[in-house]
Amino acid sequence: MEHLPIHLPREAALGGPVQYRWMYPFERYMFHPKKNVKNLSKVEGSIVAQSLNEEASQFVEYYFPSEVRTKSRCPGRHDDRIERAIYPVVVPELFSQVGRVSGKNKTRTLSQQEFKHLHTYILTNCEEIAEYEKIYMALIRG
Structure with a gap:
């Protein structure tokens, strides 16, 4: 050494x-x-x-045609190849993803503070909400 x-x-x-x-x-x-x-x-x-x-x-x-499954064209991990749900109202793309739940189904209620944090986070960070925010602000002013 x-x-x-x-x-x-x-x-x-x-x-x-x-x-x-x-x-x-x-x-x-x-x-x-x-x-x-x-x-x-x-x-x-x-x-x-x-x-x-x-x-x-x-x-x-x-x-190969795009329908043929190959090594580089394999479906996503959580894709069940089901059709997307059709909603009566316009739902942002962020909230309409196809997938399945993994693990046992658990039901949990958010506390009031967690709900407020989640609500604030979505309103400030989600680009899809900006259009609805403009409509809301126009209603308040008008």
Whole structure:
């Protein structure tokens, strides 16, 4: 350990910043190709074949119709492929998302203070509310 202060500055002077000599990003990248190896006796050829296969499939998927489900066009995590609800009034896009609840159904009533905080947050941060705010202000003034 006593030689460490001597050797570290010398290494930095010879090689420059450590990020240009660090193997971690390359090792991290190689994890994906190594995991797809099928033939353990010819690893390099197997990696090349798998890479070509992935590139070709990614290129070809752009020529499929948009309804065809591919690796890059998979539906959202909480999308049940149900139709959006139709409301009798205009509902902002923020509040009309399709999805499902995860976990057990829980009912909870907000306290008065929580309700006020939530109400204030929505009124000040939701862009969809700005149109209704203008209508309300016009009614108050007029």
